[in-house]
Amino acid sequence: MAALSRLSKPSSKFFANITRSVYFYSSASAAPEPEIKSYFQNHNFARKAPKDRNVQWVFLGCPGVGKGTYASRLSKFLGVPHIATGDLVREELASSGSLSQQLSEIVNQGKLVSDEIIFNLLSKRLEAGQAGGESGFILDGFPRTVKQAEILEEVMDIDLVVNLKLCEDVLLEKCLGRRMCSQCGGNFNVANINVKGGNGNPSISMAPLLPPAHCMSKLITRPDDTEEVVKERLRVYNEKVSLHSFTIL
Numbered sequence: 001m002a003a004l005s006r007l008s009k010p011s012s013k014f015f016a017n018i019t020r021s022v023y024f025y026s027s028a029s030a031a032p033e034p035e036i037k038s039y040f041q042n043h044n045f046a047r048k049a050p051k052d053r054n055v056q057w058v059f060l061g062c063p064g065v066g067k068g069t070y071a072s073r074l075s076k077f078l079g080v081p082h083i084a085t086g087d088l089v090r091e092e093l094a095s096s097g098s099l100s101q102q103l104s105e106i107v108n109q110g111k112l113v114s115d116e117i118i119f120n121l122l123s124k125r126l127e128a129g130q131a132g133g134e135s136g137f138i139l140d141g142f143p144r145t146v147k148q149a150e151i152l153e154e155v156m157d158i159d160l161v162v163n164l165k166l167c168e169d170v171l172l173e174k175c176l177g178r179r180m181c182s183q184c185g186g187n188f189n190v191a192n193i194n195v196k197g198g199n200g201n202p203s204i205s206m207a208p209l210l211p212p213a214h215c216m217s218k219l220i221t222r223p224d225d226t227e228e229v230v231k232e233r234l235r236v237y238n239e240k241v242s243l244h245s246f247t248i249l
Contacts, residue, residue: 054080054136056157058143061164063233064175068187069209070164071140081129084140088121089113090222107224112236115148168234170195170204175230179219181211188219 055078059067068084075082093103099117106113122142129137143149152158166174170193177191189209197203211219224233 050157050159054078055138056136056159058139058158058161059164060141060144060161062166062171062237063230064171064178065164065166066174067140067164070162071138075138078136078138080136080138081134082138082140083122083125083129083142085113085118085122085142086140088125089117092121108229109232111232112144115145118142118144118148119151167195167201167204168238170206171234172227172230174206175225176227177208178222178225179211180222181215182218182220184215184218186211186215188215190219 057074059071061067068082068086071084072082089103089107092099093107103113103117126137143152173191173193174189177189179188179190180186181188188211191206192208193204193206195204210216224230
């Protein structure tokens with residue numbers, strides 16, 4: 001579930017709008033690198049007052065926590081696009097473009113995609129959406145570093161940031177249960193999770209998210225959802241993540 005603790009002293013306006021506890025990778029305390037910053041600066045994103053646009057939210061959390069599930073459902077309810085950096089990476093992989101081979105090696109080893117690549121993919125997606133008349137968005141898994149957050153605040157206002165948390169053994173089971181329909185591209189989960197509570201911890205129950213009958217025989221597992229890769233992704237996340245505190249103004 002989303003963490004609810006408030007944060008201590010802001011260093012930027014972006015964090016002044018945060019209303020949930022947020023974890024960012026600690027390696028990003030330095031000023032944004034010019035070549036990374038330029039990905040957003042080279043695109044013209046019109047900054048609008050909240051009354052003149054739809055919501056602009058961010059969903060964060062470790063791999064498999066459910067960011068995509070919550071974000072996609074809310075995006076339909078609110079009428080805004082759900083933009084997941086993971087989906088952008090997978091689309092680039094499927095395109096056989098210039099980044100495809102490089103991304104394939106990174107993703108299949110459970111490593112983090114570089115800021116340069118993420119900013120390149122995301123800035124193109126935001127610009128295309130704005131050109132197509134999109135208003136507002138829910139970003140899924142971005143920003144993942146303080147540096148990325150600082151760059152993001154220079155080009156647009158964020159209304160809400162939510163950080164989702166879940167214990168690691170459940171995360172692993174969820175990731176290993178993920179399936180995708182090879183025909184329609186729908187995402188499902190065959191894991192049936194029931195964890196008894198105890199020692200102050202709540203019980204956790206998650207029913208499978210099964211596909212319709214016509215998709216059942218077409219289910220496939222994503223290449224990066226093997227136990228080895230999922231554990232590596234969680235290890236990298238836990239190793240690099242730290243809590244940065246900011247006051248809510």
